[in-house]
Amino acid sequence: MDLGIVSAVLMLTVWGVITFRGDAPGWIHVLLTLGVFLLIYRIVVRGTHRDGTRPKT
Numbered sequence: 338m339d340l341g342i343v344s345a346v347l348m349l350t351v352w353g354v355i356t357f358r359g360d361a362p363g364w365i366h367v368l369l370t371l372g373v374f375l376l377i378y379r380i381v382v383r384g385t386h387r388d389g390t391r392p393k394t
Contacts, residue, residue, distance in 0.1 A: 341379035348372035 352368035355361045 339379060339383070341375055341382075345372045345376035345379065348375070 348368045349372040352365060352372060355365050356369075
């Protein structure tokens, strides 16, 4: 796992703890949006080469 995936999981964990512990302010849901975006982005980037092609399986 790279730093991007770890930070995305950390953002989602912090969001979940704050949201389900009580009354979370509206801005805290930015962590959900950024965490999901970063997680999907890093997974997609990991699956491509630097020249934009996909690796052969």
